[in-house]
Amino acid sequence: MPVLHRLIVHPDLQRQGIGQKLLDWGIEKADQESLVAFLFARPAGSRLYERNGWKTIAVLDVEIPDPDIKMAPGLAMLRLPRSKQS
Incomplete structure (x- = not known):
């Protein structure tokens, strides 16, 4: 199973589209x-994921x-593959 362990962009380079390109x-x-994607x-990073189809399924205190x-x-966020999205 493919895994993306972490997606981090250095603060000096944020808001330049780098995270979006990696995503x-x-x-x-x-x-x-x-594949169903889970993360x-x-x-602070959730808006990027929401714009790309992830839905929050649980809030972890x-x-x-x-x-x-x-x-x-x-x-905790989940994204269905494009072929399964409605």
Whole structure:
């Protein structure tokens, strides 16, 4: 099963379409093989995935035992291959 472990663009290079190009490649491969795509996203990155067909299927709250550390919930997201999308 093909896996894209992480998609990270350096902050100095964000908002230049680099993440979209990387995602386009992965989407093309997943669609060619009719694979369901699943990922965990941070809220800051979720808009990119939503624009590309991913849907949030669960919100994951993380409890950190240190009250000084704050962490946004994670999002579990799913995208059906193009041939299965309605």
